[in-house]
Amino acid sequence: MPIGLRISDITRGYNSSPVIDNCSYTFQAGSVYAIMGPNGCGKSTLLRIFGLLESPSKGNLTYYSGNSELAQDMKLRRMITLLLPDIGLFNTTVLKNVEYGLKIRGYNKKRIHDAAQEAIELVGLTHKMNQNALLLSSGQKRRLGIARALVIKPSLLLLDEPTSAIDVENTEIVESAILRIKQERSSTIILSTHERAQADRLADRLLMVENKRLVEV
Ligand SMILES: Nc1ncnc2c1ncn2[C@@H]1O[C@H](COP(=O)(O)OP(=O)(O)O)[C@@H](O)[C@H]1O
Numbered sequence: 571m572p573i574g575l576r577i578s579d580i581t582r583g584y585n586s587s588p589v590i591d592n593c594s595y596t597f598q599a600g601s602v603y604a605i606m607g608p609n610g611c612g613k614s615t616l617l618r619i620f621g622l623l624e625s626p627s628k629g630n631l632t633y634y635s636g637n638s639e640l641a642q643d644m645k646l647r648r649m650i651t652l653l654l655p656d657i658g659l660f661n662t663t664v665l666k667n668v669e670y671g672l673k674i675r676g677y678n679k680k681r682i683h684d685a686a687q688e689a690i691e692l693v694g695l696t697h698k699m700n701q702n703a704l705l706l707s708s709g710q711k712r713r714l715g716i717a718r719a720l721v722i723k724p725s726l727l728l729l730d731e732p733t734s735a736i737d738v739e740n741t742e743i744v745e746s747a748i749l750r751i752k753q754e755r756s757s758t759i760i761l762s763t764h765e766r767a768q769a770d771r772l773a774d775r776l777l778m779v780e781n782k783r784l785v786e787v
Pocket residue numbers: 584589607608609610611612613614615616
């Protein structure tokens with residue numbers, strides 16, 4: 571089930587003048603949002619806040635399932651996945667890397683294996699399934715990161731520049747995986763990108779960080 575998120579008057583600074591100042595916005599459950607803007611405008615900061623890795627210095631976040639507000643506890647954290655460009659892969663096979671998120675959630679073996687295989691196929695890594703993840707190319711590693719994120723079907727999927735520094739072919743595979751998740755409408759997706767064309771291809775709504783706030787474009 572996708573979740574909604576409302577941010578109200580959030581401000582975040584790092585010892586200096588705020589990076590994000592009095593920013594409000596409502597993300598609807600099941601939609602795909604792209605946050606654009608130049609380097610340093612606060613995209614990653616926002617995603618870390620939405621992913622509950624960091625708190626705003628002022629303001630509130632409210633997460634919704636349907637009309638009910640969700641408590642900000644461990645259960646909610648498990649419904650949210652934040653994928654960073656520099657993902658930490660485990661020193662084991664591609665398959666085990668993808669299975670991990672399901673294992674810690676206690677699913678049965680068959681379900682874990684089937685779901686992992688499906689996710690690996692979606693990012694075109696079936697032929698690499700039994701290879702050590704650390705030996706993949708950088709583009710393949712990025713695809714593996716996407717597979718690990720989507721296999722757990724998060725209610726809120728946060729993707730920080732999912733295709734930065736990878737080539738066209740890998741970008742296309744990552745984008746088509748994101749579009750597949752979008753089709754299912756089982757996750758709310760918020761991604762950051764500095765590429766307008768990519769935002770157009772992937773998102774229902776385009777946002778910019780402008781004057782330290784999110785604005786629709
Ligand atoms: N942990 C941190 N400590 C100090 N400054 C930070 C920290 N994280 C981000 N910043 C600063 O906040 C600003 C926004 O950074 P960031 O959110 O990474 O922007 P973007 O992702 O849009 O490039 C930058 O000026 C950056 O240097």
